[in-house]
Amino acid sequence: MEYPSKLIEEAVNEVSKLPGIGKKTALRLVLHLIKETEHQTFALTEALNKLRKNIRYCNTCFNISDNEECAICTSHRRDKSIVCVVEESKDVMAIENTAQYTGVYHVLGGVISPIQGVGPGDLQIESLVLRVSKSTEIKEIILALNPTMEGDTTSFYLNRKLQGLPVKVTSIARGVPVGGDLEYADEITLGRSITARTLFH
Amino acid sequence: MEYPSKLIEEAVNEVSKLPGIGKKTALRLVLHLIKETEHQTFALTEALNKLRKNIRYCNTCFNISDNEECAICTSHRRDKSIVCVVEESKDVMAIENTAQYTGVYHVLGGVISPIQGVGPGDLQIESLVLRVSKSTEIKEIILALNPTMEGDTTSFYLNRKLQGLPVKVTSIARGVPVGGDLEYADEITLGRSITARTLFH
Numbered sequence: 001m002e003y004p005s006k007l008i009e010e011a012v013n014e015v016s017k018l019p020g021i022g023k024k025t026a027l028r029l030v031l032h033l034i035k036e037t038e039h040q041t042f043a044l045t046e047a048l049n050k051l052r053k054n055i056r057y058c059n060t061c062f063n064i065s066d067n068e069e070c071a072i073c074t075s076h077r078r079d080k081s082i083v084c085v086v087e088e089s090k091d092v093m094a095i096e097n098t099a100q101y102t103g104v105y106h107v108l109g110g111v112i113s114p115i116q117g118v119g120p121g122d123l124q125i126e127s128l129v130l131r132v133s134k135s136t137e138i139k140e141i142i143l144a145l146n147p148t149m150e151g152d153t154t155s156f157y158l159n160r161k162l163q164g165l166p167v168k169v170t171s172i173a174r175g176v177p178v179g180g181d182l183e184y185a186d187e188i189t190l191g192r193s194i195t196a197r198t199l200f201h
Numbered sequence: 202m203e204y205p206s207k208l209i210e211e212a213v214n215e216v217s218k219l220p221g222i223g224k225k226t227a228l229r230l231v232l233h234l235i236k237e238t239e240h241q242t243f244a245l246t247e248a249l250n251k252l253r254k255n256i257r258y259c260n261t262c263f264n265i266s267d268n269e270e271c272a273i274c275t276s277h278r279r280d281k282s283i284v285c286v287v288e289e290s291k292d293v294m295a296i297e298n299t300a301q302y303t304g305v306y307h308v309l310g311g312v313i314s315p316i317q318g319v320g321p322g323d324l325q326i327e328s329l330v331l332r333v334s335k336s337t338e339i340k341e342i343i344l345a346l347n348p349t350m351e352g353d354t355t356s357f358y359l360n361r362k363l364q365g366l367p368v369k370v371t372s373i374a375r376g377v378p379v380g381g382d383l384e385y386a387d388e389i390t391l392g393r394s395i396t397a398r399t400l401f402h
Contacts, residue, residue: 002297004265004272004290007252014248017241018230029219031291033249034256034265040218041253045246047215048234051208052242055235064205064235071205089205090232096203 001027060131062107062124064089072096072104079103081139085128085158087111087146095144103142106131111150112157120157128158132165140168147174173198202228261332263308263325265290273297273305280304282340286329286359288312288347296345304343307332312351313358321358329359333366341369348375 001023003009008030015026033041057063058070061083065071072078072092082103086092092105108123132138143158145151155171162169175193176185185193202224204210209231216227234242258264259271262284266272273279273293283304287293293306309324333339344359346352356372363370376394377386386394 001294004293005256005267007248007255007267008265011248011252014245017245019233020226020229025221027291027294028221030249030252031289032220033253038253041249044215044218045250047208047212048231048242049246051212051231052234052239054208055206064209066206066208088232090228092205093202093228 003027057107061105062109062127063092063105077102080135080137082142083128083132083138083140084142084144086144087151087154091144091146103140108145108154111145111148111154113150123154125158125161129161129165132162132167138167140170143169143171204228258308262306263310263328264293264306278303281336281338283343284329284333284339284341285343285345287345288352288355292345292347304341309346309355312346312349312355314351324355326359326362330362330366333363333368339368341371344370344372 003012008027011030011033012023012026015021015029016023018026021029033044056065056067058065058073059068060073061070063070063072067074079102083106084095084101084103085106085108086095087108087110089107092107095101095105106124106128108125108128110118110123112118112120112123128141132141141158141162143155145155159169173196174189175196176182176189182190204213209228212231212234213224213227216222216230217224219227222230234245257266257268259266259274260269261274262271264271264273268275280303284307285296285302285304286307286309287296288309288311290308293308296302296306307325307329309326309329311319311324313319313321313324329342333342342359342363344356346356360370374397375390376397377383377390383391
């Protein structure tokens with residue numbers, strides 16, 4: 001597409017680098033910003049710049065945080081004996097939204113993926129092992145990684161790394177989603193839900 | 202949703218003010234920016250700030266432009282005797298993409314909309330009348346506004362304003378879209394396509 005102005009073209013190019021935003025959506029957003037007040041654009045860019053400059057991570061669990069320790073790690077109401085291991089901060093938010101978990105977290109910052117050049121050294125794995133071996137409180141590690149090949153590989157690697165330490169290592173349940181239809185579940189999920197069946201009473 | 206950091210929350214709030222972007226998409230975009238290099242965020246915010254500060258409009262047609270006059274108005278290959286009146290710059294881009302039009306444009310900057318408090322004085326209507334009455338070149342005005350109630354009202358208003366001036370005022374054709382199915386066309390469109398039928402030979 002031909003743009004009427006170099007400024008528009010540059011802005012569209014930058015905005016369309018965001019995930020899930022193509023050139024057309026980017027143009028729509030950029031034209032919206034032009035129509036609105038200058039203040040709105042400056043508030044947006046200021047918030048993004050401030051975020052990128054000042055973003056910090058919790059020293060204990062490596063979740064995004066405003067302080068040295070995050071609100072979950074410093075809370076007296078959280079059960080410090082259970083650590084839930086997740087890939088990203090957004091997984092923490094997803095689990096927090098369920099209001100079913102009262103333990104603490106450990107954010108790996110990704111999963112082992114040889115294709116994308118991510119090895120165990122790039123993730124917060126050593127810090128997890130150190131945290132578990134130093135602590136006398138931690139009794140259980142829940143692995144809550146995404147059910148992808150990379151997630152499973154990472155779970156397997158973590159399980160081996162945590163062997164020998166006096167903690168129970170568990171994994172979140174895999175099975176048919178609530179509200180899902182058996183008929184439409186894939187064979188692997190349905191198969192796992194049968195082998196990992198739970199007792200009614 | 203609870204955000205792990207005030208910075209994230211502020212950024213999500215600003216990003217979700219953009220049209221078609223909700224809190225969830227905003228969070229996804231913001232978390233993406235955190236994972237990428239600082240440079241990418243700064244390039245994005247810089248491009249948007251520069252755009253908002255330096256954006257200019259063509260003195261003749263009020264399309265977005267880098268200079269006093271836009272590339273279309275200054276081109277010697279464009280037919281200056283036909284002026285196509287559109288609502289927004291994006292409509293110019295849409296018509297340019299068809300490669301069917303060789304005339305010039307006039308961008309109103311919106312349509313008359315009493316509900317949104319937009320009157321004729323807020324649009325580039327006076328400048329169009331002045332442009333037409335001053336010029337000896339202009340022979341035809343094509344009204345290419347969106348087929349909405351506001352668009353039709355504005356077309357009607359423009360038509361009255363241009364009466365008495367020595368130009369032909371036309372409107373883009375309304376009818377069944379190419380590739381569309383007669384069965385699924387609404388009654389008004391189908392009705393118009395019959396009354397405004399065109400001659401084969």
